[in-house]
Amino acid sequence: MTNDAAHNMSELAVELLQRLQRVLGSGRRPVPLHEPCFRGNEWVYVKECIDTAWVSSVGKFVDRFEQELAGFAGVRRAVATVNGTAALHICLKLAGVEPNDEVIIPALTFVATANAVCYCGAMPHFADSEEVTLGLDPAKLDQWLAKSARLQEGVCVNQQTGRRISALVPIHTFGHPSRLEALADVARKHQLALVEDAAESLGSYYQGRHVGHWGKVSALSFNGNKTITTGGGGAILTNDPNLADMAKHLTTTAKIPHRWKYEHDQVGYNYRLPNLNAALGCAQMEQLPAFLDSKRRLATKYREALEGLDGARFVQEPPDCVSNYWLCTLLLQPGREQELDQILEATNAAGIMTRPVWALLSSLPMYRDCPRMNLECAASLERRLINVPSSPALCL
Amino acid sequence: MTNDAAHNMSELAVELLQRLQRVLGSGRRPVPLHEPCFRGNEWVYVKECIDTAWVSSVGKFVDRFEQELAGFAGVRRAVATVNGTAALHICLKLAGVEPNDEVIIPALTFVATANAVCYCGAMPHFADSEEVTLGLDPAKLDQWLAKSARLQEGVCVNQQTGRRISALVPIHTFGHPSRLEALADVARKHQLALVEDAAESLGSYYQGRHVGHWGKVSALSFNGNKTITTGGGGAILTNDPNLADMAKHLTTTAKIPHRWKYEHDQVGYNYRLPNLNAALGCAQMEQLPAFLDSKRRLATKYREALEGLDGARFVQEPPDCVSNYWLCTLLLQPGREQELDQILEATNAAGIMTRPVWALLSSLPMYRDCPRMNLECAASLERRLINVPSSPALCL
Numbered sequence: 001m002t003n004d005a006a007h008n009m010s011e012l013a014v015e016l017l018q019r020l021q022r023v024l025g026s027g028r029r030p031v032p033l034h035e036p037c038f039r040g041n042e043w044v045y046v047k048e049c050i051d052t053a054w055v056s057s058v059g060k061f062v063d064r065f066e067q068e069l070a071g072f073a074g075v076r077r078a079v080a081t082v083n084g085t086a087a088l089h090i091c092l093k094l095a096g097v098e099p100n101d102e103v104i105i106p107a108l109t110f111v112a113t114a115n116a117v118c119y120c121g122a123m124p125h126f127a128d129s130e131e132v133t134l135g136l137d138p139a140k141l142d143q144w145l146a147k148s149a150r151l152q153e154g155v156c157v158n159q160q161t162g163r164r165i166s167a168l169v170p171i172h173t174f175g176h177p178s179r180l181e182a183l184a185d186v187a188r189k190h191q192l193a194l195v196e197d198a199a200e201s202l203g204s205y206y207q208g209r210h211v212g213h214w215g216k217v218s219a220l221s222f223n224g225n226k227t228i229t230t231g232g233g234g235a236i237l238t239n240d241p242n243l244a245d246m247a248k249h250l251t252t253t254a255k256i257p258h259r260w261k262y263e264h265d266q267v268g269y270n271y272r273l274p275n276l277n278a279a280l281g282c283a284q285m286e287q288l289p290a291f292l293d294s295k296r297r298l299a300t301k302y303r304e305a306l307e308g309l310d311g312a313r314f315v316q317e318p319p320d321c322v323s324n325y326w327l328c329t330l331l332l333q334p335g336r337e338q339e340l341d342q343i344l345e346a347t348n349a350a351g352i353m354t355r356p357v358w359a360l361l362s363s364l365p366m367y368r369d370c371p372r373m374n375l376e377c378a379a380s381l382e383r384r385l386i387n388v389p390s391s392p393a394l395c396l
Numbered sequence: 397m398t399n400d401a402a403h404n405m406s407e408l409a410v411e412l413l414q415r416l417q418r419v420l421g422s423g424r425r426p427v428p429l430h431e432p433c434f435r436g437n438e439w440v441y442v443k444e445c446i447d448t449a450w451v452s453s454v455g456k457f458v459d460r461f462e463q464e465l466a467g468f469a470g471v472r473r474a475v476a477t478v479n480g481t482a483a484l485h486i487c488l489k490l491a492g493v494e495p496n497d498e499v500i501i502p503a504l505t506f507v508a509t510a511n512a513v514c515y516c517g518a519m520p521h522f523a524d525s526e527e528v529t530l531g532l533d534p535a536k537l538d539q540w541l542a543k544s545a546r547l548q549e550g551v552c553v554n555q556q557t558g559r560r561i562s563a564l565v566p567i568h569t570f571g572h573p574s575r576l577e578a579l580a581d582v583a584r585k586h587q588l589a590l591v592e593d594a595a596e597s598l599g600s601y602y603q604g605r606h607v608g609h610w611g612k613v614s615a616l617s618f619n620g621n622k623t624i625t626t627g628g629g630g631a632i633l634t635n636d637p638n639l640a641d642m643a644k645h646l647t648t649t650a651k652i653p654h655r656w657k658y659e660h661d662q663v664g665y666n667y668r669l670p671n672l673n674a675a676l677g678c679a680q681m682e683q684l685p686a687f688l689d690s691k692r693r694l695a696t697k698y699r700e701a702l703e704g705l706d707g708a709r710f711v712q713e714p715p716d717c718v719s720n721y722w723l724c725t726l727l728l729q730p731g732r733e734q735e736l737d738q739i740l741e742a743t744n745a746a747g748i749m750t751r752p753v754w755a756l757l758s759s760l761p762m763y764r765d766c767p768r769m770n771l772e773c774a775a776s777l778e779r780r781l782i783n784v785p786s787s788p789a790l791c792l
């Protein structure tokens with residue numbers, strides 16, 4: 001960076017950059033935001049797929065990956081899918097979301113959460129977040145529903161739109177669990193199906209239990225930027241064997257099992273995870289505990305490095321939670337929003353990849369007219385959150 | 397097989413089994429219907445993905461696979477997708493299919509053709525097939541439309557349902573090209589967008605040109621059972637660079653390009669092909685000419701072995717076409733339908749995997765109430781077609 005550029009930078013940007021550089025050392029640049037780490041049996045398992053020609057729909061790695069996921073998360077069943085979006089789409093269908101329903105999701109989430117709602121023919125209804133968890137604010141949501149919705153023959157109806165509100169979808173932002181117990185209470189009270197979008201939170205625990213247990217079904221993602229990756233991939237978690245069987249059925253074109261006949265009993269999806277990708281997943285699962293340890297060490301380093309900094313703090317896991325620290329995150333103090341762009345410019349220019357959080361979905365053209373509550377906190381977080389490099393290999 | 401079982405078999409089943417065994421030799425049993433063949437650079441390319449950690453969204457193999465597909469098919473652009481169903485879904489959107497439209501598809505196709513229509517919120521309208529190509533019968537379709545549809549301000553409207561008919565989707569059954577020229581005429585005359593479901597027909601040519609050129613956009617599949625495979629995968633082919641750009645945009649969550657901002661301008665899809673799978677595809681493309689030669693040799697062997705057989709014949713490529721012979725196929729003579737099950741039982745029991753064609757989609761519970769024309773020929777073909785082992789390695 002030239003002296004001129006440095007001169008124009010805010011004090012906070014300069015100081016933050018120095019502290020991040022201290023954490024990340026003087027290794028190669030740029031430091032990616034999150035890159036996968038393949039130091040285990042990836043090649044062995046993938047080669048086995050190729051050698052045996054079992055790369056596609058069926059194969060032992062799909063079954064094994066599903067069993068290992070279920071075992072790790074402590075749920076009865078996991079169904080592997082082609083990606084996290086597909087997993088969430090099927091979760092919503094299994095939860096009973098129908099065309100023309102509304103589904104409550106945070107405004108502050110990745111766009112896939114809202115898209116999956118649309119794939120069901122339903123409409124997202126945006127709710128506000130809170131600063132501690134970065135997830136849905138259960139108290140505010142409960143107040144909003146008490147005022148704006150009514151129960152009508154056991155169905156929650158939005159009084160303004162007249163549409164059924166059928167489900168509530170919390171996410172665990174950057175791996176930090178939302179207040180699941182309170183959200184489950186809200187869901188019960190207002191007759192909403194609870195579906196966890198756990199795309200970012202494999203390895204995150206709420207009150208000692210892995211996330212993904214509080215609703216009927218929940219969705220994981222193994223995209224290339226996630227804690228473990230299968231190239232592209234996802235999974236549906238559930239404790240209900242019937243829902244798991246239906247998830248498998250729906251994700252494999254709803255074909256009726258037969259030795260040779262091709263008959264299908266409903267509109268299904270080609271959402272299965274190929275065996276080739278599951279093989280990668282099996283190797284990654286073996287390294288997951290080490291990745292989680294590494295990410296926790298990295299989080300500690302960031303937290304320590306940012307202590308006493310005026311203007312921003314490191315976002316720690318919420319009380320009573322263990323976060324996987326998927327993406328380590330800084331939060332600017334209120335009033336420092338105008339420094340966000342400078343910080344992003346300075347850090348990226350110095351080869352330290354950082355990024356802001358997603359634009360509020362309620363501001364995107366296709367979701368601008370969707371129902372919403374007051375989104376004050378989400379709007380503030382949107383202008384104050386910064387993700388910093390978080391690859392599992394950084395502290396291995 | 398016991399003597400008793402053989403005793404109960406029809407003469408045709410016995411004779412057919414013997415002739416198939418002659419073609420397939422005395423190698424390992426069972427002989428799969430279609431298994432992939434990995435004898436090229438699969439390991440090398442896939443290992444490169446793992447070694448460089450480029451397994452996911454972006455990576456050189458995705459670009460290369462797309463370029464090689466476009467080059468092979470002689471189209472300007474190819475956009476790789478996570479599977480063929482996803483490719484067809486996006487093709488239909490690009491062709492302008494809207495919710496509540498009807499889309500004409502053959503009743504005799506894999507269920508994904510109809511499902512993709514449903515994903516658009518539209519409804520399949522089932523049309524009949526013909527015996528020569530196994531694909532849509534253009535003359536019969538034209539008559540049906542002349543009688544049942546009317547043009548209303550340039551829009552084709554089904555007079556019975558009042559819905560717009562927006563697109564016509566031929567498939568190239570088992571690799572045999574449909575009558576594309578006549579179908580394109582029908583589409584023009586009735587103002588329908590032509591979209592080729594070319595899932596089964598990479599390497600098939602109609603009037604000297606690769607299939608996938610006759611409509612605005614067309615869809616390929618690289619599922620595990622296809623001529624080449626990426627585990628799971630597909631592609632959109634088009635000569636229109638704007639449609640190709642839009643296909644890429646829609647298949648990658650409709651994100652607006654930016655160094656770090658996450659903004660999206662419409663409801664998009666997570667339909668990209670991971671680089672890991674594209675690596676497999678690049679290695680497979682190098683072997684595609686050899687696979688096509690092998691399949692053609694196998695088809696010749698089947699044809700010769702079945703010559704003079706009373707009761708069934710080998711299905712040859714239609715006039716003026718080169719078929720990839722994706723799945724080699726026998727057709728029972730009319731009147732021999734009741735022997736279909738015996739033949740399937742006898743061949744599968746002997747370790748030669750065979751299967752009937754798909755159940756007519758118009759008979760499946762979720763499509764039973766969809767509009768349709770008379771499906772006499774498709775219904776007859778359904779009870780007379782038998783696929784026989786067709787793996788590319790059988791004659792390599």
